Amino acid sequence: MFYREAGDFKTSYAADGQTFPIAFDRWRYFAVLAIAFLVVPFTINEYVASAVLIPFLIWSIIAIGLNILTGYCGQVSLGTGGFMAVGAYAAYKIMTAAPELNIFFVVLLSGGVTALVGLLFGLPSLRIKGFYLAVATLAAQFFLVWLFNRVPWFYNNSASGQINAPDRTLGGFLITGPNATPEAKYLFCLVFVFGMAWLARNLTRGRLGRSWMAIRDMDIAAEIIGVNPLKAKLSAFAVSSFFVGVGGALFFTVYLGAVEVGEAFGINKSFLALFMIIIGGLGSIFGSFAGAAFIVLLPVFMKNVMVGGFGWPTDIATHFEFVILGALIIVFLIAEPHGLAAFWRTIKEKLRLWPFPH
Amino acid sequence: MMDGGSFVTPDGRTIGDVLMEVRNITLRFGGVVAIKDISFDIREGEIRAIIGPNGAGKSSMLNVINGFYHPQDGEIWFRGAKRGPMKPHAIAHQGIARTFQNIALFKGMSTLDNIMTGRFTKMRVPWWQQAIWTGPAEREEVENREIVEKIIDFLEIQAIRKTPVGRLPYGLQKRVELGRALAAEPKLLLLDEPMAGMNVEEKEDMSRFILDVNDEFGTTIALIEHDMGVVMDISDRVVVLDYGQKIGDGTPDEVRGNQDVIDAYLGVAHD
Numbered sequence: 327m328f329y330r331e332a333g334d335f336k337t338s339y340a341a342d343g344q345t346f347p348i349a350f351d352r353w354r355y356f357a358v359l360a361i362a363f364l365v366v367p368f369t370i371n372e373y374v375a376s377a378v379l380i381p382f383l384i385w386s387i388i389a390i391g392l393n394i395l396t397g398y399c400g401q402v403s404l405g406t407g408g409f410m411a412v413g414a415y416a417a418y419k420i421m422t423a424a425p426e427l428n429i430f431f432v433v434l435l436s437g438g439v440t441a442l443v444g445l446l447f448g449l450p451s452l453r454i455k456g457f458y459l460a461v462a463t464l465a466a467q468f469f470l471v472w473l474f475n476r477v478p479w480f481y482n483n484s485a486s487g488q489i490n491a492p493d494r495t496l497g498g499f500l501i502t503g504p505n506a507t508p509e510a511k512y513l514f515c516l517v518f519v520f521g522m523a524w525l526a527r528n529l530t531r532g533r534l535g536r537s538w539m540a541i542r543d544m545d546i547a548a549e550i551i552g553v554n555p556l557k558a559k560l561s562a563f564a565v566s567s568f569f570v571g572v573g574g575a576l577f578f579t580v581y582l583g584a585v586e587v588g589e590a591f592g593i594n595k596s597f598l599a600l601f602m603i604i605i606g607g608l609g610s611i612f613g614s615f616a617g618a619a620f621i622v623l624l625p626v627f628m629k630n631v632m633v634g635g636f637g638w639p640t641d642i643a644t645h646f647e648f649v650i651l652g653a654l655i656i657v658f659l660i661a662e663p664h665g666l667a668a669f670w671r672t673i674k675e676k677l678r679l680w681p682f683p684h
Numbered sequence: 685m686m687d688g689g690s691f692v693t694p695d696g697r698t699i700g701d702v703l704m705e706v707r708n709i710t711l712r713f714g715g716v717v718a719i720k721d722i723s724f725d726i727r728e729g730e731i732r733a734i735i736g737p738n739g740a741g742k743s744s745m746l747n748v749i750n751g752f753y754h755p756q757d758g759e760i761w762f763r764g765a766k767r768g769p770m771k772p773h774a775i776a777h778q779g780i781a782r783t784f785q786n787i788a789l790f791k792g793m794s795t796l797d798n799i800m801t802g803r804f805t806k807m808r809v810p811w812w813q814q815a816i817w818t819g820p821a822e823r824e825e826v827e828n829r830e831i832v833e834k835i836i837d838f839l840e841i842q843a844i845r846k847t848p849v850g851r852l853p854y855g856l857q858k859r860v861e862l863g864r865a866l867a868a869e870p871k872l873l874l875l876d877e878p879m880a881g882m883n884v885e886e887k888e889d890m891s892r893f894i895l896d897v898n899d900e901f902g903t904t905i906a907l908i909e910h911d912m913g914v915v916m917d918i919s920d921r922v923v924v925l926d927y928g929q930k931i932g933d934g935t936p937d938e939v940r941g942n943q944d945v946i947d948a949y950l951g952v953a954h955d
Contacts, residue, residue: 339829340822528817532825533807535814536793540801543790550750551868552776552805561811609792 345527348674362516367509375508376581382622383515384576389602389614390526391569396600397608398530399562400542401451405463407595408470409567411587412440413574415480418489421579422482429494429501433518433575440571441564443470448563452556467596474587488586491579502579511580518576522569527611529565538562539609570599605658607667616666624651690727693920700728702761703904704749704872709758711744711928718744719755720928726872731898732906733915736925737948742908743785745925746874749906750782751775763871777805779871783861785880785908791850795860798849799835802867803828835863838900839893855886862893866901873897875907879914887911891918916940924948 334349336342346352370379388406395401416436420427427435447466451459474480481489493503499510529535537558540548545555578585585591598621606617625647632643662669690700704726711719719741726732734742747753749760751772760767762778770778781802790798807824814821836842839859844852849860858878865873878894879887891914897903909915915922916936924932924939926948932939939945 339826339833343822343825343829525815528815528821529811532814532817532821533804533809534811536797536801537804539793539797540790540804543792544788546752547784547788547790548801549772550776550782551802551864552773553801554771554773 343531345531359520363513367513370508370512372508375512377626378623379512380508380515380581382618383512383519384573384581385599385602385618385622386519386615387522387576388570388573388599389606389618390523390611391566391573392599393603393606393608393610393614394526394530394538394569395562395566397603397610397613398535398542399538399559399566401448401559401562402456402460403463403566404460404593404596404600405447405466405470406570406599407591407593408467409440409444409570410574410577410595411470411474411591412443412567413437413571414578414585414591415474415489415587416440416571417575417579418482418491418585419480421492421494425492429496429514429579432494433572433579436575437568437572440574441568444563444567444570445560448560448567451559451563464593464596467593471587471591474591486586488584489578490584491582494579502583504583506580515576515580518572522572523611523615526569530611534561542609601655603665605655605665607665607670610665610667612670613665613667616670620666624654693730697729697899699730699920702726703728703763704906705761706745706749707759707761709745709748709755709760711741711748711753711755718928719748719925721757722925722928722930723758724923724930724933726904726906727921728904729898729902730904730920731894731918732904733919733922734906734908734925735910735912735915735922739927740925741928742925743876744928746782746876746906746908749872750780750874776868779868780874781865781868781870781872782874783858783865783876783878785876787854787857787861789849789857789861789864792848794846794848795841795852795863796832796836796845798860799832799863799867800828802864803832805868806831832867835866838866838896839863855882855889858882858886858890859893862890862897866897866903869901870903873903873905875905875909877908877910879909879911887914894918 334347336347341347346355366379388410392403392406395403413436416439417432420432420435421429447463450462454462475487481487491502493505494501496510496514500506501510501514530538537548537553538561540551540553541555541558541562548558549555574591578590582590602617602621603614604617605620606615607613628647628650629643632638632646633640638646658666662672690698692698702725705724707723709719709722710717722741722745734745736742744753748755751770751774754769762780790801793801807828809821809824813819836845839862841856841859841863844856844860849857852860862875862878875894879890882890894905894907895918898905907919919936921934922932922936922939923930924942924945926944931944931948932942934942
């Protein structure tokens with residue numbers, strides 16, 4: 327009943343390598359899954375879905391994607407917003423070109439397109455590292471947004487320059503468009519989050535994931551072990567972009583519905599994703615979720631407290647939100663530079679001995 | 685005595701044919717000649733030491749062998765075939781592993797993960813099966829984990845299996861690095877100063893591991909070392925470099941009696 331590592335013996339290497347080696351963690355994980363799939367859909371309302379749950383789910387996918395590239399493979403990227411835009415515009419083009427195609431596959435295909443674009447922009451990483459690579463990916467961000475703004479083919483020559491998600495159904499339920507129910511949208515995103523997190527966990531614990539971490543920690547040693555830096559870095563860019571592309575496609579089709587590229591996928595989105603993984607914890611899937619929750623949920627929570635609780639005017643609350651969020655980020659980074667995931671690890675280590683620490 | 689065929693060492697190990705041969709290697713950095721026309725061979729199953737004063741070109745020689753440097757002149761023959769210009773990661777796949785003078789472990793990973801990463805060349809399951817995990821990927825992971833656990837047992841580092849290597853003391857880090865190189869089951873193992881910065885006890889441990897690796901797995905080892913006592917004790921043959929040139933080559937006893945080697949180490953006026 328307590329959170330215990332002691333006494334939980336493993337008798338096979340497969341059991342030793344499982345995602346949640348502690349029995350309590352495993353049950354907690356199943357409980358979260360059960361609540362997310364079986365309870366939340368029946369209690370959800372429009373506000374909770376659109377302000378809290380759906381953005382949290384989508385940002386989780388994006389944070390996991392960026393974490394694969396930056397946290398696991400050590401390649402800093404400021405192009406996340408641009409890659410999200412690629413996913414969104416790919417989804418739009420595929421939806422309008424092939425109206426019969428299932429929305430599920432549209433999102434996956436958009437991720438695939440983004441993976442290819444990511445591969446292309448990952449090429450400079452073979453020559454440059456660190457801050458210089460960050461600047462190169464910044465170029466991707468600005469170029470992609472400019473491209474989607476300036477080439478009318480991408481938005482099908484619409485007069486406003488916007489793209490709008492047409493109605494699409496899955497199994498009879500409307501997923502996209504203004505009339506989709508929050509339950510359907512939530513479940514659609516949840517399935518993606520679950521699947522993508524599972525994929526990310528598998529990829530990062532195996533041979534490929536270890537080759538990424540090897541490149542991150544010591545690229546020369548990685549090479550003499552047989553890791554081809556070209557393959558490791560480019561695969562990280564491709565996988566990461568796939569995740570970000572799927573996130574971008576969901577962001578546009580399910581969450582926003584209508585997108586103007588400069589506004590929806592600007593540089594601030596790139597920074598937001600970077601904040602998430604730094605606050606959540608680099609090189610941790612749980613950290614990606616924690617970071618996304620922190621960045622998405624905290625402003626909503628603070629707004630509710632300040633406007634709903636104290637009755638302050640909305641504009642003052644908005645300004646305070648920025649102040650508090652900024653301060654919290656600084657406090658967090660000083661108190662726990664390795665993010666919420668490391669914070670969680672420390673708690674776990676303490677819990678092993680609780681309540682008798684000696 | 686070294687020419688042609690295999691021979692038996694005084695302690696009863698059989699040394700086989702030539703595994704690697706470097707012929708007339710010359711390596712220049714701009715105007716600096718790091719290695720000048722050096723040739724020697726490494727035979728299967730032997731422990732081959734490369735010694736020499738600081739700046740003699742020992743580490744450069746290892747870097748040539750595992751592909752970090754590309755010599756301007758000369759040939760490298762490995763397992764009977766001439767080797768073209770290759771990248772280090774391709775050379776790793778041929779079966780050459782090494783450790784570094786300054787430890788080059790993956791600091792963010794545990795001991796276990798570091799050694800598992802050493803199995804990189806031995807794992808075959810494609811990425812999409814790794815993404816699914818259940819099935820071939822998990823099976824391959826467990827198979828390799830069993831081999832890695834044997835190495836962990838061999839090196840007596842069971843207790844630090846799950847510890848991040850950044851937290852380990854220096855001597856243990858050196859041992860983990862040896863484990864990572866061993867995990868690749870190399871044909872040729874290059875050790876760059878495996879005992880640098882160790883105390884006597886740690887040196888004894890490391891010497892024992894090197895001898896055991898050679899004895900139990902039959903791994904051919906080429907090592908650079910400064911501790912003459914260790915080198916003379918554990919190696920079968922020694923090649924001596926000085927100022928990028930080879931000045932001696934032979935058994936420890938032969939080298940010890942070589943006048944050029946004595947001069948290089950004790951220092952004489954060059955005229």
